[in-house]
Amino acid sequence: MGHYPVVMTGAPNSARGANVGALTWPDLPAHQQPPWPDSAELEQAVEQLRRLPPLVFAGECDQLMQRLASASSGQAFVLMGGDCAETFAANTADSIRARLQTLLQMAAVLTYATSMPVIKVGRLAGQYFKPRSKAIEVRDGVELTSYLGDAVNDLAFEQAARRPDAFRLVQAYHASGAALNLVRAFTQGGYADLRQVHAWNQDFVRDSAAGQRYDLIAAAIDRALAFVHACGADPVEFQRVEFYAAHEALSIDYERALTRIDSRTGLPYDVSGHFLWVGERTRQLDAAHIDFAATIRNPIGVKVGPTADADDVLALCERLNPDRVPGRLTLITRMGVGKVRDVLPGIVQKIDASGIPVVWVCDPMHGNTREAASGHKTRLFDDVIGEVEGFFAVHRDLGTFPGGIHIELTGDDVTECVGGTAGVHEDDLGQRYETACDPRLNREQSLELAFLVADMLIRHSADA
Ligand code: PEP
Numbered sequence: 001m002g003h004y005p006v007v008m009t010g011a012p013n014s015a016r017g018a019n020v021g022a023l024t025w026p027d028l029p030a031h032q033q034p035p036w037p038d039s040a041e042l043e044q045a046v047e048q049l050r051r052l053p054p055l056v057f058a059g060e061c062d063q064l065m066q067r068l069a070s071a072s073s074g075q076a077f078v079l080m081g082g083d084c085a086e087t088f089a090a091n092t093a094d095s096i097r098a099r100l101q102t103l104l105q106m107a108a109v110l111t112y113a114t115s116m117p118v119i120k121v122g123r124l125a126g127q128y129f130k131p132r133s134k135a136i137e138v139r140d141g142v143e144l145t146s147y148l149g150d151a152v153n154d155l156a157f158e159q160a161a162r163r164p165d166a167f168r169l170v171q172a173y174h175a176s177g178a179a180l181n182l183v184r185a186f187t188q189g190g191y192a193d194l195r196q197v198h199a200w201n202q203d204f205v206r207d208s209a210a211g212q213r214y215d216l217i218a219a220a221i222d223r224a225l226a227f228v229h230a231c232g233a234d235p236v237e238f239q240r241v242e243f244y245a246a247h248e249a250l251s252i253d254y255e256r257a258l259t260r261i262d263s264r265t266g267l268p269y270d271v272s273g274h275f276l277w278v279g280e281r282t283r284q285l286d287a288a289h290i291d292f293a294a295t296i297r298n299p300i301g302v303k304v305g306p307t308a309d310a311d312d313v314l315a316l317c318e319r320l321n322p323d324r325v326p327g328r329l330t331l332i333t334r335m336g337v338g339k340v341r342d343v344l345p346g347i348v349q350k351i352d353a354s355g356i357p358v359v360w361v362c363d364p365m366h367g368n369t370r371e372a373a374s375g376h377k378t379r380l381f382d383d384v385i386g387e388v389e390g391f392f393a394v395h396r397d398l399g400t401f402p403g404g405i406h407i408e409l410t411g412d413d414v415t416e417c418v419g420g421t422a423g424v425h426e427d428d429l430g431q432r433y434e435t436a437c438d439p440r441l442n443r444e445q446s447l448e449l450a451f452l453v454a455d456m457l458i459r460h461s462a463d464a
Pocket residue numbers: 084131248278279280281303304334366
């Protein structure tokens with residue numbers, strides 16, 4: 001593993017930078033930061049965060065990096081998914097279980113179909129910050145600060161609710177800890193036992209096409225497990241599931257306060273989550289977010305949208321993975337169904353030619369957002385699938401590996417995205433539209449997507 005500096009150079013701290021043990025941070029422009037109205041409150045909240053224990057261990061982050069290294073060489077597939085914006089109100093056992101269940105079902109489909117390890121990463125236990133294209137939201141002539149995620153303000157369109165409140169950063173830390181605790185209990189305590197594959201489907205619409213197809217797979221997994229058991233193998237590896245937590249590293253104050261020096265290695269890790277990514281709006285090479293990502297030793301990601309220039313992406317790769325460590329850097333491309341086949345090849349070619357290892361992950365959500373006639377922000381299931389197909393086609397043509405998918409989804413039966421076999425129609429969107437930010441695939445749409453992606457992976461392996 002390469003070396004990353006522990007003590008940063010640059011101007012000493014701004015009010016928001018400050019010391020963290022041996023760490024100092026350079027004073028760089030940070031985009032998309034909340035307009036905190038009270039700097040003393042912010043200082044107090046950050047001070048509290050600095051004293052709180054880590055949510056994840058550095059060793060777990062290293063393990064994820066190793067898993068991702070396999071995905072960079074085509075030996076594993078990454079499944080990332082969860083809410084666009086988690087909320088404190090939806091941080092309940094039922095909601096977390098349903099999201100986890102959806103991801104585990106999708107992973108079972110992908111693993112069974114492809115015989116390839118699936119690296120399971122939740123967009124959860126920390127996804128409480130949102131970048132916005134408009135800083136101000138206007139309704140009926142009333143202007144308020146946009147909703148910036150539950151870690152900053154509240155979704156309700158009221159003046160007091162939209163005031164950024166720094167103590168919400170501390171609340172987000174505690175909510176993340178509670179969610180992660182439950183996820184750890186579920187995945188380590190037998191709930192995620194592969195022998196439960198049927199049980200995960202029980203509360204699910206069995207008569208849906210995806211649910212029925214899933215039942216067939218669950219039966220086949222049962223038979224395979226019975227065979228392993230009959231051969232005398234210890235099925236303990238089936239009883240536990242490795243599951244990782246990821247979120248966008250958007251709030252510089254929050255992420256810096258949770259960056260600690262690992263006692264084993266003396267190196268800095270962001271202990272707010274295993275995997276952190278930098279968003280499309282904050283990936284400027286010389287600004288605070290990329291500097292932050294370059295500093296921490298977690299596996300990291302960068303979103304890459306359709307306006308990205310291949311040379312800029314290469315510069316990001318050189319900055320973020322100078323030692324060419326496999327698994328260190330994931331590029332999450334989100335081009336839109338109409339652009340992916342035109343725009344992605346130039347970028348993939350350039351990075352591939354550089355020899356810098358990356359994991360290529362497709363986010364087929366953020367380039368495919370549109371407004372329905374009803375005014376709801378939505379996405380068409382067919383556009384989502386179309387972008388993943390384009391992503392696979394580009395990687396097949398270039399001989400690179402389509403390493404994973406990154407999906408906004410929920411475990412509930414919401415009506416936020418249009419389409420899928422069971423058919424959420426545009427007119428249905430108002431029935432159960434619950435997202436705090438972007439539209440998510442519901443449970444059935446998510447499972448259907450997993451089947452379609454499994455078919456793409458099988459075809460990809462056959463062609464390779
Ligand atoms: C997101 O993942 O919710 C997001 C805002 O994505 P992007 O940075 O790609 O726009």
